Amino acid sequence: MKKSTCICLVVALLACVAIPFAVHAQDKTIRIGAMYPMTGRAGLYGIDSVAAAEMAIDEINGKGGVNGYMIDATFTDSKARPAYAVRVATRYITEDKVHFLFGVVSSGVGLAVTEISRQHKTIFIGTDHASTQLTVDKMQPYYFRVSNNTFMSMAAGALYLKERKATKDWTTIAYIGPDYAYGHDQWNELKYNLDRLGVPYKVVGEYWPKLFEPDYTAYVTSLVRDKPDILVSGFWGGDTVAFLKQAIPYGLLQRSLYFHPDAGGNYELMSAMGDELPAGLVLGARHYNNWPDTALNRNFAAEFKKRTGRFPTYAASGAYVGVYAIAKAVEAVGNPDDTEALVKALENLKLQAPWDPDGFTSYMRPDTHQLKKMQAIGVTMPNKDFPPATMMLGDWKIYKPEDVMPPNDYIKEKRK
Amino acid sequence: MDATFIFSQAVSGLTIATLLFLVASGLTLIFGVGKVFNFAHGSFYMIGAYFGYQFSAVWGTNFFLSLILTGICVGLVGMLMEFLFLRRIYGRANEGGFQILMTYCFILIIDDLVKLIWGTEYKSLARPPGFQGAFQIGDTFIPTYNLLIIGIGFAAVILAWYILARTRPGRVARAASVDREIVGVLGVNVPLTMTLVFGLATAMGGMAGTLAAPLRTVTPGAGIEVIIDSLIVVVIGGMGNFWGAWLGAILIGEVTAFGVAFAPKWATLFSFMILVIVLIFKPEGLFTRRKVM
Incomplete structure (x- = not known):
């Protein structure tokens, strides 16, 4: 009796541990762990970024997702504090098993989170912070920036x-x-x-x-x-x-x-x-609502206005493009789990962004992981x-x- | 060195000082009378800026009427906060810790309330008509609005002096700051005095917010940015010393102004250096007489 209770307990315990993995393995979801400041002075950038990322996710999922994968993002207030953001990023990776870290307005937070991304070999898509260090001296293989640097x-x-x-x-x-x-x-x-x-x-x-x-x-x-x-x-x-x-x-x-x-x-x-x-x-x-005068940019500003009641700050375009960069990479690789293949795909990324004038497409610079844009x-x-x-x-x-x-x-x- | 530059830099210092004083005076008044350190005092400055924006920019009320209405509204919010919350923790053991925690919570709560009501976009308030230009002295301009702020600051000092020194409520408030219990035993309603003082102090903070709005950014988080400088002024002047706050504000304003002019790389350091020196050599404040025990 005692022995069978023990076995039951072990089985139950194993099930508890294994089921989330099984669910993660079976569900076709691209999990994004995003961090943005949502309070204080930088809160405006964070809230605009969240709205624009959600807009891109709705657009992509509305068309059936990427290779059958739907995008699911979790947004957490980074409080613009590096130590706090590091804890959030670690939790995203170890508990939520995210495929991508995402976001960050402050370069200080970006420099802290890129270290977590490197340690855990989890791709970090930078959408707004501008410190050149992240793509030059502090560059690491799993970091990519889709907005420009200073x-x-x-x-x-x-x-x-x-x-x-x-x-x-x-x-x-x-x-x-x-x-x-x-x-x-x-x-x-x-x-x-x-x-x-x-x-x-x-x-x-x-x-x-x-x-x-x-x-x-x-x-x-x-x-x-x-x-x-x-x-x-x-x-x-x-x-x-x-x-x-x-x-x-x-x-x-x-x-x-x-x-x-x-x-x-x-x-x-x-x-x-x-x-x-x-x-x-x-x-x-980094982005203007009235330049370039392309259908994509006009549509981006108008859709954002429709969702939020106001026109976007530039932080929004970075988050919007970031989600599309992930979608493009997953599309090329076929799944969100093969990190090394995703890194290669992101290094060869070409993406039509709202900030691209007619005849130009933004593309990734492989040696710095910095998106090249006008x-x-x-x-x-x-x-x-x-x-x-x-x-x-x-x-x-x-x-x-x-x-x-x-x-x-x-x-x-x-x-x- | 050009005399007009010195003059214009001195006026800059006075502008900084006046806005600092209007916030710091409330902070020191509340501390003096109630021994409460209101960490959320900067948040009243912030809601003052938002109320000013709402009255003046959204509803089109005259700027000066908006200033008075803001004072009344923010004062009422302050009294409500004191009556409903702070009053509950007076007299507890380790009251100071509770005060700081509770008032810090209010910073976060007020920040989020402001965000819910007005959103995160920066708001702006235009200078009132008649105060948009500047006087020209030689090669230098002195904006009329800055002079208006300095003038209102002086008026506030004189009014506060009159209330504190010449009226019964002022004398009661001063007496309560010396000994709350004895004043209570003498038949004065000390809790009511405290609520009124809180109202007056937060009203001043709120009016400072409206006055500053045409010069600064109206944004969530603006409260926490002014509280540190105000705290420096209060400590330099002496915690609870109203006149000390005034002189402390002028000292910090002028040191900052001339620091920026002559040693720009170190400008932000000077006010903190003064704070450290005061804390070491005269911790009771530069303008407080040393007590003989």
Whole structure:
């Protein structure tokens, strides 16, 4: 009796352990473990990313999934904290048996999660964080980024400034950006690219307010004194809004060209500032609702608006493309379980994204796992097609991926 | 060094100081009278910004009327919070820990409520008509709205001085800050005094939020960003010392302004350095007289 009870218990225990595996093995599901900040300042990007990822999943599953596999994503608040996100990622891998880690807005969190991805050999699709390190010196085989890195934005920025010199001469430049890796990387990468292009410049000021600094008044008055021809900004999100609102009455934006190539052109700036946003600011972003004017991009912005009631920030496009990248890879391999084959498939990924102009398709760079895409920089001008924004970007300058990707010697140097 | 630059940087410092003071004064007042450290005080600043946005940008109410309405509404929310929740934990053993935990919970709750009501998109409030321009002095501009903030800050200081020094409720509040029990024994309704003080303090925080909204970003999470700087001001001025908070705010505002101008790489360090020095050499606050035990 005792023995049979024991056997029963063992069988029951084994069943408990084995059934989830059996279910996982039988159900045809592509499991994605996504992490996005959903509270605080970065919450807007996280919530937009979740909405866009769900939109892509609904589109794909609505057409019968991929090779009979349906996509199932779980979204967890990363709280924008690396240590917490590491725990979530580990749980996704060990308990939920996800095929893909996905998401992340903050580069700090991205750098932590890529380490978990490497240790567990689970593919991590980066959709929004921009630190170049992830695809250069900290690159690992299971990490892929579908949005651009800061190097690409700043290389495009340097090309823009070089062209500007030919039409309207400038010599002095100042920088203001948040005092952490993201802010410092942008400035270093811009200077590196200006030097590489042989553009002469004189730095007249460098300012490092802390992230989420509420009050920039003292920085603005100091920048007015410095009188740079070009004021380069490395803020993101609400910090850009606060800085511009405080700079406007001081006439800073009339005295210097406001130049913000990585996150300045994000839609939330236009939507938050409305009529207050001055014309003539030179801004860039990872995706624009009004460029390129293709059916795919128009449809993306309109569908997002239909789902959420508002137009997307650029974070949304990264998550949307990320889901399609997974679908493409699984389609090529035939199943979501063969990780090494999926890595190969992602290395050869070609994908029509909302940010691709006609005649161009984004593609993966195999040696860095960084998606190659066109970079565009625009100038603020009146445009009421995307309310509540009343100013949007226009007068675009477009840069090809081969001109803005980190050059091989840069990668070699960083990977030493 | 150009004199107009020094002047404009000093005005920048005063703008920073005034908004800091309006938040820090409430924090210090609540601590002084009730010995409550209201960690959620920044959240009242944030809902003040949202109320200001709702009244002024959405419903089209006059900016200054919106400012007053925000003060009243945020004050009522503050009194409700004190009456329904904080009052329950007064006098418990290790009350301080409970206060911090409970008020921290309110930061998260208020953040999420704001997100549910107004969404996560950044909101913006335009400067009121008549205060959109700037005075020009030589090569430098001084925005009229910044001067308005400084003016309102001074008015708040004078009004608060009058209430605290010259009116009976003010004297009761001051007495309660010295000894809650004795004041209660003398027949004063101490819990009601505490609720009113909480209301006044949160109303000031809320009005600071509305005043700051045209200069800053109205976003969830804005509360936690102002609370640290305000706490520095309160500690430097002396916990519970109203005038200390004012002088502390001016000190931090000006040090930040000139730090940015002359040592931009280290600018964010200075206020923390002052805090450390005060904590080591005069922990009761720069502007508090040392008590003789």
